[in-house]
Amino acid sequence: MKTLTLPSHTEMLQAVQNKNAEYDGVFFTAVKTTGVFCRPNCPARRPLPQNIEFYAKARDALFAGYRPCKRCRPLEPRDQPPTWLKPLLDAIDEDPARRWTDQDIRALGVEPGRVRRWFQKHYDMTFHAYSRGRRLGLALGRIRHGSSVTAAAFDHGYDSLAGFHEAFTKLVGVAPSTARTQTQVVITRIATPLGPMIAGASDTAVCLLEFADRRMLETQLRRMTQRLQCRLTPGTNEVLDQLASELEEYFAGKRRTFASPLMAPGTEFQQTVWKALVEIPSGETESYGALARRIGRPTAVRAVARANGDNRIAILIPCHRVVGSDGKLTGYGGGLWRKQRLLEIEQAPLHH
Ligand SMILES: [Zn+2]
The missing domain is CATH 3.40.10.10 (DNA Methylphosphotriester Repair Domain)
Structure with a gap:
């Protein structure tokens, strides 16, 4: 592309x-x-x-x-x-x-x-x-840019917010849970040089970051909503503001690692893989086989690849750093061209 x-x-x-x-x-x-x-x-x-x-x-x-x-x-x-x-x-x-x-x-x-x-x-x-x-x-369409995001949603009153929930329920395919102790997940979009991303965070941690055109986005939103039993709200919060500014520095070549707290609920195996992904240093890559060996499951290469693809927090959980055994770039949910660009950004010298 x-x-x-x-x-x-x-x-x-x-x-x-x-x-x-x-x-x-x-x-x-x-x-x-x-x-x-x-x-x-x-x-x-x-x-x-x-x-x-x-x-x-x-x-x-x-x-x-x-x-x-x-x-x-x-x-x-x-x-x-x-x-x-x-x-x-x-x-x-x-x-x-x-x-x-x-x-x-x-x-x-x-x-x-x-x-x-x-x-x-x-x-x-x-x-x-x-x-x-x-x-x-x-x-x-209900989400606005910048700090006035929440204000804009509330400006239009309850209808707008209800409309957002209805639209998101259709998009995600599950109705918001009615449990009283729900996590509130705030959803926003973040513009990046590689295209718009959709980000979600509770008031303590990032739980979603995906390219908006990704085929799996709806599935990822559904899984997250079910896992966290959460309610989605348009807007922004401190966690998302921090994420947006860290991403801006990252794309400008001024940042290698992220300090934003993450929340990535999943199966025990998925969590093991995701933790191992975060340990791959920026600027480096690792093969699926090497990653499988590193977590002590040398024969589980395909399961590792699957858990890699199930990652909901792109870039920060760097699934793009995993490559084929011959060093070739293999599939990436956001598209191979993006994987290529992300690795180029990480391999370029750091700007100060
Ligand atoms: Zn027109």
Whole structure:
């Protein structure tokens, strides 16, 4: 995957100001106050500059939790989508929370294989990634940036918070537990140079950090909710603020290790593997086999690989430091290109 660079901030603001159609496709604008993202030349009212976030790709804005604008339709190719696809696109717009099976798609008179090929070709993502992004956007659209996060959620009163819970319940697939002694987990998104991440923390520890477009994200959220019997709330807290600033230093090459406290409940075996992962020094890698030997389970290589993939706290529990026995990069939930970039960051000299 290529990392696209954006024009300068001034140039982009100018383009938005002039609704310059030449920039269509070059970047996308997302408006923090409305949770909607647009083409730079959207015919709708111009947003205030301080409320705009810029994205190089529509999918980045989607996975950062923004909804596509209904006027400029930033996700659609510039030509009209074909008529055969229209019923499906309309159905998704009507109910973005819905999970789609091939059978559902056929029921609309659309051939699933054709849908898959079309999405790959025109959106550069699978149909399932697209509908996952729409579901996520629905839940995360309630999350605002910065310190006003909680205030924004409460500003809109109980409805907004209830709406968040409903959207997240649909996303995660489990209703919040009604137990009285619930852990409250605050969920936010953190922008990184490798794409938006979703972070979760109780008031004492980080319990989730995943790239927003990761296929397993919904599963990870569900497992975490069940394990911790927790209730999810949009917002931020001290733990998440610390995490965000440590991540910023990490991506800037100014930090090697993290001080944020972690909470990663799992099976005994998973916990053993995750603890061993944290012991791999930054800048180094270890093979699955070596890791299995180190925890005294030399024949459990596949189970080690599985526990590695089940890690819910990316980067801080550095599952990206595990490689194949030949030193080759093997699978990574966030995508191999990210694994490569993370290792490059850790192997580069430290900036002071
Ligand atoms: Zn628009």
